[in-house]
Amino acid sequence: MNFFRRFRDAVLVAALLAVPFFFLNANLKDPAKTNAVDRVVLQMSAPLQWVATQAARGVSGVIEEYVYLVDVGRENDRLRYENARLSQENRRLRSEGQENRRLRDLLQLREQLGGEQISAQVIGKEVSANFRVVRVRLDRGERDRVKPGMPVVAPEGLVGQIRRTWGRYSDVLLTVDRTSAIDVVIERNGARGMLRGTGESDRYLCRIQYLLRADEVRVGDEVFTSGLGHRFPANILVGRVTNVVRRDFGLYQEAEVTPAANFSGLEVVSVLTMGAREAGTQDGAGVRGDLAAPQPER
């Protein structure tokens, strides 16, 4: 019994060593040179090989998927961070671009107006209940030689004048303020009048008074400072006519004007100090070229 068992073990051990040997031989042989034994071995090994390969592939698939997902998660985190960083940078660049554009406009305005000017940053805005700006505070004041009455200009047009100054700060009286009065001229026909703010809390609006009834004023006409009184230099765009009120009687008519300057979006302005009030002979945004000799159409 013991002999048979030993014999069986020996045969099995020999078979365990021989089978892979045959497998190897059959698998590595040139397919054109395989004999009948090799083909039998290949046929026998094929199902086993299929099972083993499927098992290996299944497990490696799971592992690969897991590793892939881990990588995807990591990549996702990295991309999310990168996205946030780039978005922030994009916002910063856009903001810088806008600031750059504003400063360029301001520089252009400065060149157009000539004279002595001071750039000022808007550091505060007082708003009405309807979120309309009623007063603006600048970071320039007495120490910067800013005085009450000095015109304040934005690239889009006239903002107003300095109301009061103290230290390094000053308040601006906007053109839409009820107490503001500016002598203006309508570019198209040279009609003159007095622009007063309406002081409305829900919209930015001025009104031109003392416009001669005979002057033909149209909606859309551009209104510029006339330069009379030497408070404001001539040819600074103030706004555009949005409505004309002509009564059936009287010598004058009125026109409603929407200011050109966007008070809600003001950030940087220019304060005209000396000399600028006499300037204004060049073309440009917010400045008219030939106010000295307006060409009325009438």
Added chain:
Amino acid sequence: MQNAALLLLGFALLVVQASATALVNVHPFSPNLLLPMVIYLGVSHDVGIVRGGMLAFVLGYLLDSFTGSPMGLHTFVLVATYMLARGAGLSLVLRGPLFQIGLTFAVSVIAGGTILALRAIFERPAAFEAGTVGDTVLTLVAPALTTAALAPLVFFAVRSFEQLATRRSGRAPSGPGEGPGLS
């Protein structure tokens, strides 16, 4: 039960080996974690020669599938390694990690030499380049070093796994170094 547990462990070791080598390129120091396991089976008192040979055969077959080697290459090498460990009666030298490392290194080098020899015999001349002596030595020694370094861990894992499986089946385990050597 024990056979299935051991095959499962071998499969797990293969997965770890394949995943680790896929994640980190350690060539030519790629270990063969099944080799220490087969050595352990060879010197274990509980594993009969036929059973051990069958386990080595299946593990070798799996290794061939995982590594993409020609079918039969590692199967033959693992069965031969099992027979070598079984026949040599090395249980006494497996008492400490240093001996385990030394033995695994020696067996790994022999197994590597066998693989090279089999490939030289069976593969077509164009498919197998012998390379320089330095390359050949590196091919033999580098994986053997890594395999030997990891051998104590594999031995521990197999022993623990076997003990767990034996406890479940209600028998007392007797791994290598815990009883008289095999001869």
